Amino acid sequence: MAHAHLVHPDSKVNLKDVDTTPPKGVDEILVKSETDELHDKLDKLQQLIYAAGTHSLLIVLQGRDTSGKDGTIRVLSTCLNVQHVNVASFKQPTAEDLGHDFLWRINKETPSKGHISIFNRSQYEDVLVVRVHDLVPPHVWKKRYEDINDFESEIAAGANTIIVKFYLHISKKEQESRLLAREDDPDKSWKLSVGDWKEREFWGAYTEAYEDALSKCSKKDAPWYIVPADKKWYRDFCVAKVLVESLEPYKKDWEKALEKIGKKAKLELAAFRHSNTT
Numbered sequence: 541m542a543h544a545h546l547v548h549p550d551s552k553v554n555l556k557d558v559d560t561t562p563p564k565g566v567d568e569i570l571v572k573s574e575t576d577e578l579h580d581k582l583d584k585l586q587q588l589i590y591a592a593g594t595h596s597l598l599i600v601l602q603g604r605d606t607s608g609k610d611g612t613i614r615v616l617s618t619c620l621n622v623q624h625v626n627v628a629s630f631k632q633p634t635a636e637d638l639g640h641d642f643l644w645r646i647n648k649e650t651p652s653k654g655h656i657s658i659f660n661r662s663q664y665e666d667v668l669v670v671r672v673h674d675l676v677p678p679h680v681w682k683k684r685y686e687d688i689n690d691f692e693s694e695i696a697a698g699a700n701t702i703i704v705k706f707y708l709h710i711s712k713k714e715q716e717s718r719l720l721a722r723e724d725d726p727d728k729s730w731k732l733s734v735g736d737w738k739e740r741e742f743w744g745a746y747t748e749a750y751e752d753a754l755s756k757c758s759k760k761d762a763p764w765y766i767v768p769a770d771k772k773w774y775r776d777f778c779v780a781k782v783l784v785e786s787l788e789p790y791k792k793d794w795e796k797a798l799e800k801i802g803k804k805a806k807l808e809l810a811a812f813r814h815s816n817t818t
């Protein structure tokens with residue numbers, strides 16, 4: 541079954557060529573049951589990350605308003621042990637944030653070994669909203685792609701952080717119906733924001749900014765995946781599938797690390813018991 545679209549390093553992304561809907565003929569019931577299985581696998585993989593303590597995982601979520609960043613986090617929180625997960629939501633920078641370089645607030649939220657960080661928006665806002673609204677001059681945001689690549693390769697190499705970045709790809713039409721649904725549904729109306737309708741007017745400028753960010757910053761050790769996000773059940777499947785596939789290559793090493801830790805603990809216990817009897 542096809543799933544998220546991996547952006548190959550140095551390729552040029554054209555978002556209109558990537559579907560926002562599931563491939564034709566995909567069965568929703570089947571996908572949902574596969575997603576459940578993937579969530580079980582994720583649960584086990586997270587236990588291994590934590591117990592082995594050799595790697596961390598950084599999940600970056602980007603997407604337009606209503607694309608499902610919050611929903612994705614809610615779903616992931618049902619299968620992950622939230623004790624070892626840090627969710628960081630990056631909103632408009634504070635005065636203190638702005639007094640530092642743009643990666644300062646990001647750096648503080650990166651995961652330590654054994655842990656997972658989920659970024660709801662991220663360092664990429666500084667080449668998205670900032671670019672679309674001219675919050676800094678072009679020569680400033682243009683340099684940031686390289687800064688972001690350096691930062692990501694630094695944490696990948698220096699802290700064994702596995703980085704997986706998702707762009708939740710929705711259509712303009714689906715965004716409209718989600719925004720309108722917020723007006724009709726009392727449970728959702730707290731999310732209503734004039735800002736979302738205003739941002740919608742910059743749809744084309746955001747498309748260009750996203751295409752550049754996805755094209756310039758997808759690297760082997762920090763890949764971007766474009767997730768068809770018009771259907772929530774398919775979005776959740778894609779995210780779970782990519783995460784499992786990104787973590788599974790490490791499974792054997794983590795199991796070995798666990799075995800080693802277990803052996804050492806047993807030896808210490810045996811020595812303790814021995815010293816108690818002599």
Ligand code: AMP
Nearest residue numbers: 605630631632633661665666669670675
């Ligand atoms: P929300 O995710 O709906 O809570 O909205 C957060 C808002 O903060 C969005 O409109 C973002 O574009 C905005 N935001 C996030 N990071 C930055 C940034 N670095 N500069 C300016 N605005 C930002």
Ligand code: MG
Nearest residue numbers: 605606733736
């Ligand atoms: Mg919003």
